[in-house]
Amino acid sequence: MANIMYWEAIQRAHDEEMARDPLVICMGEDIGVAGGTYKATKGLYEKYGPLRVMDTPISEGGFTGLGIGASFLGVRPIIEIMSVNFAWLAMDQMFNSAAKVRYMSGGQLTAPCVFRSAGGAAHQLGAQHSARMEKVFMGIAGLRVVTPSNPKQAYGLLKSAIRCDDPVFINEHELMYNMKGEVPDGEYFHPLEGSDIARAGTDVTLFGYNISVHWCLKAAEILDKQYGISAEVVDLYSLSPLDRAGIKQSVSKTHRAVIAEEDEAPVGVGSEVIAIINEECFFELDAAPVRVHSALVPQPYNHTLEKAAIPDHEDVVKAVLKIFGKA
Amino acid sequence: MKIEDKKRVLREMVLHRRFEERCYQAYIERKIGGFLHLYPGQEACCNGVMEAARPGHDYVITGYRDHVHAIKCGADPKEVMAELYGKETGSSKGRGGSMHIFDTDKRFMGGYALVGGPFPLAAGIAKAIQLKGGDEIAICFLGDAANNQGVFHETLNMAALWKLPVLFVCENNLYGIGTSIERSTAVVHQHKRVAAYNIPADECDGQDIEVVYEHARKAVDHVRSGNGPFFLELMTYRYRGHSMSDSRGYRSREEEELWKQRDPIFILRDRLIKEGALTMAEFEALEKETDAYIENEVIKFSEESPEPRVEDLEKYVFADRETQLPWLTGKAA
Numbered sequence: 001m002a003n004i005m006y007w008e009a010i011q012r013a014h015d016e017e018m019a020r021d022p023l024v025i026c027m028g029e030d031i032g033v034a035g036g037t038y039k040a041t042k043g044l045y046e047k048y049g050p051l052r053v054m055d056t057p058i059s060e061g062g063f064t065g066l067g068i069g070a071s072f073l074g075v076r077p078i079i080e081i082m083s084v085n086f087a088w089l090a091m092d093q094m095f096n097s098a099a100k101v102r103y104m105s106g107g108q109l110t111a112p113c114v115f116r117s118a119g120g121a122a123h124q125l126g127a128q129h130s131a132r133m134e135k136v137f138m139g140i141a142g143l144r145v146v147t148p149s150n151p152k153q154a155y156g157l158l159k160s161a162i163r164c165d166d167p168v169f170i171n172e173h174e175l176m177y178n179m180k181g182e183v184p185d186g187e188y189f190h191p192l193e194g195s196d197i198a199r200a201g202t203d204v205t206l207f208g209y210n211i212s213v214h215w216c217l218k219a220a221e222i223l224d225k226q227y228g229i230s231a232e233v234v235d236l237y238s239l240s241p242l243d244r245a246g247i248k249q250s251v252s253k254t255h256r257a258v259i260a261e262e263d264e265a266p267v268g269v270g271s272e273v274i275a276i277i278n279e280e281c282f283f284e285l286d287a288a289p290v291r292v293h294s295a296l297v298p299q300p301y302n303h304t305l306e307k308a309a310i311p312d313h314e315d316v317v318k319a320v321l322k323i324f325g326k327a
Numbered sequence: 328m329k330i331e332d333k334k335r336v337l338r339e340m341v342l343h344r345r346f347e348e349r350c351y352q353a354y355i356e357r358k359i360g361g362f363l364h365l366y367p368g369q370e371a372c373c374n375g376v377m378e379a380a381r382p383g384h385d386y387v388i389t390g391y392r393d394h395v396h397a398i399k400c401g402a403d404p405k406e407v408m409a410e411l412y413g414k415e416t417g418s419s420k421g422r423g424g425s426m427h428i429f430d431t432d433k434r435f436m437g438g439y440a441l442v443g444g445p446f447p448l449a450a451g452i453a454k455a456i457q458l459k460g461g462d463e464i465a466i467c468f469l470g471d472a473a474n475n476q477g478v479f480h481e482t483l484n485m486a487a488l489w490k491l492p493v494l495f496v497c498e499n500n501l502y503g504i505g506t507s508i509e510r511s512t513a514v515v516h517q518h519k520r521v522a523a524y525n526i527p528a529d530e531c532d533g534q535d536i537e538v539v540y541e542h543a544r545k546a547v548d549h550v551r552s553g554n555g556p557f558f559l560e561l562m563t564y565r566y567r568g569h570s571m572s573d574s575r576g577y578r579s580r581e582e583e584e585l586w587k588q589r590d591p592i593f594i595l596r597d598r599l600i601k602e603g604a605l606t607m608a609e610f611e612a613l614e615k616e617t618d619a620y621i622e623n624e625v626i627k628f629s630e631e632s633p634e635p636r637v638e639d640l641e642k643y644v645f646a647d648r649e650t651q652l653p654w655l656t657g658k659a660a
């Protein structure tokens with residue numbers, strides 16, 4: 001096991017897959033000569049050259065479509081969109097071309113491409129650089145959506161996404177690229193479906209994904225030490241499809257649920273998980289599930305306002321205490 | 328063009344015309360649903376370019392006015408019509424419809440409904456050809472109004488930058504639905520717009536197939552020889568409304584008549600007659616024969632084909648699950 005950073009894990013997955021298959025390429029703004037905004041493609045340009053490591057013009061719709069077109073002929077492009085905020089410009093091609101082509105061609109064509117993008121709110125980047133958009137991607141038929149919460153997942157999910165014949169959107173996080181974690185030394189493929197139990201517990205399930213898994217883990221620690229509440233943390237690294245069986249299994253055990261998301265609440269991961277709980281195991285519930293989420297505002301620049309807009313582990317603790325009638 | 332080729336293409340163009348006219352009728356009879364965009368008037372464009380290219384070898388992609396392009400690439404007219412009928416035997420198994428004909432065996436990479444959407448897809452196909460090192464080219468057929476999308480410019484820039492083997496064919500029929508080109512576009516002659524990207528371009532009459540063919544040959548040669556993209560603009564006209572709900576109030580009947588006097592099929596027919604290679608009686612027989620084929624084979628096949636099964640509603644959303652299990656479950660071999 002190597003203890004490496006999230007960005008290094010992503011870089012390693014690129015490198016291994018590009019070394020294995022000459023049709024694996026990567027493309028995006030500043031990924032080549034400059035080595036990538038978050039270093040995720042560092043050193044690849046020197047190793048694989050400009051035909052396979054493509055510095056693109058600032059044309060998100062154009063180069064995303066170009067990658068998709070190349071994938072029709074079996075090329076496996078890893079398309080980096082510098083920030084998820086810019087993905088709006090690429091969504092026509094992602095949703096209308098990549099996600100639908102298999103269906104509307106009756107199975108003849110498929111778009112085996114990977115879209116990677118840095119999501120999440122970092123520090124004081126303002127309204128147009130702080131979007132969380134997982135809710136937008138996870139409702140699209142024909143598109144898989146995963147979101148790694150640690151280096152092992154970042155490595156293993158990218159490996160699986162490249163090999164999978166379906167288009168996959170990988171939602172990363174601007175604040176997590178330097179996070180360290182254990183990654184297996186040997187080749188490892190994280191499943192694109194399912195969920196991970198990040199911490200086992202018996203009294204309440206804390207559902208998180210990507211950065212909110214870490215809030216949940218921290219909250220679970222506090223709940224255990226200070227309140228004697230045993231929280232289970234379920235990491236929903238696959239947002240589409242969501243792990244219905246995993247959600248049901250955990251809630252049937254703990255009978256209580258809190259869903260923590262950095263995204264705003266409406267039409268989001270929390271609403272979807274609660275709907276699944278209703279459909280799968282409503283009568284297992286001992287209390288109404290609670291959502292922890294951002295305020296519905298364009299992200300403010302001011303530090304204090306920004307902090308107020310985004311939840312953290314304390315909000316998760318509060319939500320659990322509310323469920324237990326302790327707050 | 329050689330006489331035999333011209334005779335063959337005349338046959339094909341008559342099939343293309345009669346096929347589309349038969350679609351019109353089937354739509355009125357409610358056998359075909361959705362949006363239906365027909366091609367009559369523009370036949371020399373697709374045929375002229377594809378005669379200069381290699382159908383079934385070169386990759387073709389287009390918009391929603393796509394039946395004829397698919398057939399020209401080698402798609403079976405029966406399967407195209409069955410697709411319009413929404414049948415399981417259709418080229419996209421009834422899941423696509425008129426705007427989404429695909430035949431990837433024939434390298435017809437599909438019809439797409441978002442105006443301008445195929446531009447970057449075509450460049451991507453060209454990128455794949457470049458990576459794999461084949462002698463194929465990608466050909467993107469789109470209308471004049473598509474050039475007002477941002478991806479038009481994004482794609483031209485990338486195609487020129489990376490010298491991609493892609494031929495952009497602009498079928499300039501002077502309208503985008505009901506808005507004439509003068510009213511939507513600051514530059515009527517579309518080939519002028521690509522000069523900014525250092526892409527060579529050409530414009531010609533799109534009604535005379537021999538003219539299209541000559542210009543297309545140069546364009547195809549340019550791209551196939553590794554010189555990067557080319558843009559070919561063909562001046563043409565669609566006879567029918569944009570789609571079936573269009574009563575053509577935005578243009579005059581006189582203008583339509585003027586264009587019909589330069590009908591691509593009649594131009595070729597009359598030339599062949601003049602050259603002594605065809606008689607009017609033979610042409611009329613050809614039309615009858617074509618109609619009989621469409622009725623007895625194409626329509627019959629479509630009528631008699633089964634509907635898709637409702638149990639298969641969710642088939643084709645994702646790749647076959649069995650084949651993807653290692654990546655979906657993480658249990659790689």
Ligand SMILES: Cc1ncc(C[n+]2csc(CCOP(=O)(O)OP(=O)(O)O)c2C)c(N)n1
Binds near residue numbers: 392443470471474502
């Ligand atoms: C992105 C998008 N905007 C609008 C439409 C509606 N629409 C369909 S066809 C069309 C006109 C396109 O004209 P042109 O590109 O000249 O092609 P033609 O129909 O003349 O062959 C429009 C506006 C669409 N399908 N997609």
Ligand SMILES: [Mg+2]
Binds near residue numbers: 498
């Ligand atoms: Mg037009």
